[in-house]
Amino acid sequence: xxxxxxxxxxxxxxxxxxxxxxxxxxxxxxxxxxxxxxxxxxxxxxxxxxxxxxxxxxxxxxxxxxxxxxxxxxxxxxxxxxxxxxxxx
Numbered sequence: 734x735x736x737x738x739x740x741x742x743x744x745x746x747x748x749x750x751x752x753x754x755x756x757x758x759x760x761x762x763x764x765x766x767x768x769x770x771x772x773x774x775x776x777x778x779x780x781x782x783x784x785x786x787x788x789x790x791x792x793x794x795x796x797x798x799x800x801x802x803x804x805x806x807x808x809x810x811x812x813x814x815x816x817x818x819x820x821x822x
Contacts, residue, residue, distance in 0.1 A: 771811035777801070786811060792818070 762769040774790045784807060785798035799807035
């Protein structure tokens, strides 16, 4: 019986967390659409530990890559580029 109560409590907590993460992401995407666009088009190579944005995505002719610790800076750079070209705010 205690195991069943614990598993139900865990399921409720996970569902609550998923709703909160979804709501927070939606709010973030309203404030920073260019960063969300850069983040959502990026890929992660787990073998070489590099995050990259493929060529041709977001109107960029060349691929952009960065080590995983510098991923935030890559997204900020792509977002600034999108804003400067007037594609997103």
